[in-house]
């Protein structure tokens with residue numbers, strides 16, 4: 406499956422859905438076309454990007470099933486939206502969006518980097534992570550699905566780094582083998598003691614996954 410299909414598969418049928426930073430709007434097209442939701446909000450900070458989704462979803466906008474808003478993060482998203490997708494942005498940007506806005510009832514987050522920071526943020530906020538895995542579509546992607554409330558999950562350092570549902574799987578092993586080599590090369594060329602300490606910790610985690 407490709408990245409978009411992987412994301413689509415995680416969307417639950419719902420009363421309202423928002424695709425924050427929708428760009429082309431492919432996930433929203435799946436949500437509308439499949440009938441998973443007939444009340445979809447597409448948003449993007451860039452009017453130019455949003456226009457691509459508006460074009461793709463014109464028939465649904467015409468039918469009153471989809472609405473487009475140009476806004477930063479969750480600023481234009483109703484707080485009672487049942488399910489929110491934020492995909493294809495950095496983990497720190499996603500944290501900023503959630504901190505400045507709100508944590509949605511249900512969310513699907515696909516950070517391009519810093520997934521560990523995002524995971525920790527969500528757990529610290531008391532969220533329940535219902536799926537916390539990894540997939541490969543040429544590159545590796547972490548994806549975190551969860552709910553605002555009901556979380557009291559104790560994560561190990563490896564689970565925090567890679568996602569609880571990734572552990573033990575073949576995709577994470579592939580990822581760890583590649584990243585271990587990169588980290589070992591970084592370590593060899595790194596003279597900074599603090600950074601070396603960080604890299605050594607990463608190496609330990611990758612080795613734990615590969616055992």
Ligand SMILES: C[S@@+](CC[C@H](N)C(=O)[O-])C[C@H]1O[C@@H](n2cnc3c(N)ncnc32)[C@H](O)[C@@H]1O
Nearest residue numbers: 425426427428449450451454476477478492493
């Ligand atoms: C790489 S695209 C990802 C598009 C789509 N979500 C996906 O996963 O394929 C990132 C999109 O997020 C938008 N974006 C970046 N920061 C944003 C923010 N703070 N609020 C809303 N949209 C944002 C960008 O304009 C861009 O269209």
